[in-house]
Amino acid sequence: MQFVINEKILSIPPHISTTWDSIASLHMNQAPQGSTLIISLHNGTTIQIPNLAQDVLTKIFQTHSEFISSNSKPKEEGTAGQLFNMENIVNLGLPMRFGGALEGLGAAMQHNSEQANAPDLPKEVLEKISAVAKIMDNDQSLEQSLKAEPHCNCMHCQIARAITGQEQITEPQFEEDEEVSDEDLKFRSWNVSQSGDNLYTVSNPLNEEEHYSVYLGEPIGCTCGEKNCEHIKAVLDT
16 A cells, blocks of 8 residues: 655545645544544545554644645744644644644543543643644634643643643642650649759749749648649649
């Protein structure tokens, strides 16, 4: 089977042989049994070509991208071709329709919670996808339909954030709790220090002027004048 893929013609016998200006869009349909190239023509016809080799797909999309770039409006000339690395996009498995508003990206890329902790896609790839999406999504239908889950990092959510500017919410990081000793757990209402034989000074840590002398000899007593007062209990507890 002889393929012809150049700046004017796309010929893949026996499926299609036509000029690029008759092609409205290209996108990929991924299925368990294999991938299928979908070619939509301006006359409404849809051509399906299954199981093309990766290098052929890359060549087709690259050539179509260059054709669109060379025939776009002056302000957009070269932009898509410069920003869009087709080999990266095809390898990522992202189907896109160059002739429209990138409908394939929103339809095929679905949020996958099982990949919530996936590694970050290369920054340059995300930037290129975002740039091309904004150029081609004239009616902003794609940007309005894309939604990223706040705590997810799957491929869909990464691309949605790149295109829409949504921010990822990361789980807060908590420092490990410090170990608390039994001494730290005790509520110290009085400071107790020994000032003599069986004689102790009990002071209020919140008021330095409040202090008492507790004697543990015979008889036990406290200068506060109360029997069994909290000052005596504080000394006995130390």
